[in-house]
Amino acid sequence: xxxxxxxxxxxxxxxxxxxxxxxxxxxxxxxxxxxxxxxxxxxxxxxxxxxxxxxxxxxxxxxxxxxxxxxxxxxxxxxxxxxxxxxxxxxxxxxxxxxxxxxxxxxxxxxxxxxxxxxxxxxxxxxxxxxxxxxxxxxxxxxxxxxxxxxxx
Numbered sequence: 001x002x003x004x005x006x007x008x009x010x011x012x013x014x015x016x017x018x019x020x021x022x023x024x025x026x027x028x029x030x031x032x033x034x035x036x037x038x039x040x041x042x043x044x045x046x047x048x049x050x051x052x053x054x055x056x057x058x059x060x061x062x063x064x065x066x067x068x069x070x071x072x073x074x075x076x077x078x079x080x081x082x083x084x085x086x087x088x089x090x091x092x093x094x095x096x097x098x099x100x101x102x103x104x105x106x107x108x109x110x111x112x113x114x115x116x117x118x119x120x121x122x123x124x125x126x127x128x129x130x131x132x133x134x135x136x137x138x139x140x141x142x143x144x145x146x147x148x149x150x151x152x153x
Contacts, residue, residue, distance in 0.1 A: 004089065005035040008074040015072035029053050030065040034075065039088035040107045046087075080107070080136060097135035104141065 008031060016023060033049045034041060047062045066087050069075035075087045080100055086107070097115070099108040115135070123130045 005032060008035060008089065011074050012069065012072045021068070026054060026057055026061050027065050027068070029057070030062055031069065031074070034066070034069070034087065035089055040078070040086045042084040042086055044084070097137070099137045099139060102138055102140050
């Protein structure tokens, strides 16, 4: 089990204790699968993988677990244009932007200091202090049908 899963489990246990919630094997499995997938997972994708470990787990269990993980601060819920809600692990320094391929639906995370600096300049010019932003770029693959990820869509 990797270090970030252990940290997430500790945060989740604390949250559940503070809110009088029970610790369950199903939640543990959903959390481990979620962190193993690495990010931008949908409930449907999580369900398939969790059912490999625990065949009796249903959609509602995974859905409620993910809502709990968001409340506990171990996951972020992301809603991208025209797609399913996706979840990504909370990793401490969480600021990043997203590049979404409209052809294969693959999501790339990126950070760009030039973009960040320009956003700060735009705010300052209007006497504003940025508090939060969400930057998503929707694009089409320039490789067309030869895109290696298109087959996954």
